[in-house]
Amino acid sequence: MGDIDSKDDFKKAKDNWAKIRERYADKIKANPNQSGIPIKSVYTQEDVEDIDLNGMPGVYPYTRGLYSDGYALTPWMQQMVFGFGTIEETRIKMESLVEQGMEGYFGHKVFNVVYDVPAMYGIDADHPEAEFNVGQCGVHMSTPDDYDELIRDWELETTNFSLITGENCLPGLAQIVAAAERRGKTPDALRGNSMNWYPRIAVQDIPSWKPDRGYALMGDLIKYCTEKVPAWNTTNIFMYGISEAGATPVQELAYGLSWGKSVIDAGKAAGLEPDAFAGRLGFQVGIQSNFFEEIAKLRAHRKMWAKITREAGCTKPKNMHARVHIHTSGNVLVAQQPLNNTARITMQIMAAIMGGVQSIHSCSFDETIGIPTELSHRTAMRSQQIMMWESGLRDVADPLAGSYYVEWLTDQMEKEAWKIYEELENRGGFMKGVGEGWVKQAIDDSAYTRKKKITDGSIPVVGVNKYVMDEEEAYEPFRIDMDIERKAIERLKAFRNKRNQKEAEKAIQMLKTACQDFNAGSGDLMPALVEAARKGVTNGEMMEEMKEAFGWEVTE
């Protein structure tokens, strides 16, 4: 009875609504969101009739969140990216971030350390191609000394070290394992995250391994950690990279999930059961500029990953969890009137929280001009902290559940993403897409389309094609002394002088053999890298052997 009455009431209200807007209704068009899904101006119960709204947070398929009470037990992790200079400069920054309240779950320490560009691609400070990039956009990490200083005095069992190592991923892990051993610990004491994101050559033009070798190395790291460093998060599925390269939110979702599926396949190929490693995969996701679209994306993402992992053979709930770290999207920030970016970043943080993510890095407003200043970086973190403690945004789990619009949009994003995902899987999957270049082509096309629309004004951007000011604003970014290059080279030299050269050379020879065995499918690589790290081999030296054995090329 009550249902019939309320249906009648709704019909009456809707008729009235239609009457009121009759005069101008034909002027209102459904506008496409960033993913190209047309958005109406009003949503009602009719739009969610076919959608299952019976879900609960913490319950499969986790559309409403991974945890049954959202952020009630602990807020998200503030995982600010940082790192510059040598480890000496970065160590000071680590301590100041802790002092400023940067925390992970339950007050634990969490460090999201970004390497400089040379270190990411496995060249030491004295390599000719490292010139002008040492310690600039990240910290230069290379020698065992650097890693000892990174972990010095931090309690390993509770501190999370997320290492943004680029292609230098296996050597980076080997170094931190050896550093933990020097502190008298076994590797299982370590907590943290390897990026392990070789598949990103599908979307970014960087030098890397050939796809089949990249996947094999990724599997090797997963296997090593599963056995020796079980609390280490082995793999970061880099949806942010997909998004920054130009993908729409739906493409980011579809390609990211397909990437994730390819990692599960790689783990299985390395002889592991999905339940043994799927729980240590995590996602890094972007937040662009359409608030509700991004929230819907995050909700759909959890639901889809739960389904994919279950179908892949996972049986434990936590192994079906899409754990998400948000990197607020840099590509939507603009250089014009840079302080305006704080509004964009705040909106992005809000979307991330309402989307129920596990961890957030918020960009600094001046990243479009140069390296963030102390003030802009701190303000980006404080923006998270304000949302955390003042806004009430985290009081209720999945606060937008039941909204006609958000539920409908979540469903639409999911449907559209499955279409792209299925198409990709039918064409042979993500790894094949990497090799043949068609994922990159689709994303490049989206980037081009978006830029055309910004140029013709159909996508409004404040300061760029709207409210443009001729007046130029001089802004002084953070400067990292170029002399840091000399300092890094000196540190490297000093380290090489004090190490046992014979032992190091022997370890390099052993690594060479291990690389050949790995190629032949007759041995694991990580143990040889850890042994090399114990003997004082630098990251650049390790990568040199690996490049020779596994191929090294820019895919463009």
Added chain:
Amino acid sequence: MSKTNIRVLIAKKRIDVHGRGSKLIAKELRDAGMEVIYYRFGTVNDIVSTAIQEDVDVIGISLMTSGHLQIAGKLIPALKEKGMTDVLVMMGGVIPQVDFEDLKVIGIHKIFPPGLPGEAVAEYIKDNVGKAKLI
């Protein structure tokens, strides 16, 4: 509008991942009818030798990871030394505006902030190619 077949070298450091902007500019300059050689360099000397080999009219360097002043400081004298003094040299990307003047003093003809429409860059090239000198 002094030249029809304009050859542009878009140079991007090999170990820099941020290729979205440079690839878009390359595509937009092609849309504008220019011949674009998209090149990933290791060191500054690589840019010089490729520019000579490809006999380009314009060099555009895309930078997202610092070092703009140092790269310019090495590039311009090297170009002059090799006698390549009639080339138009531009930089674009994440470059602080407060450094634009210093870059011009070194010899960079034009610096573009990120996110500009390719048309603006194409227009600048068409207006200035063949006129610029490195002195």
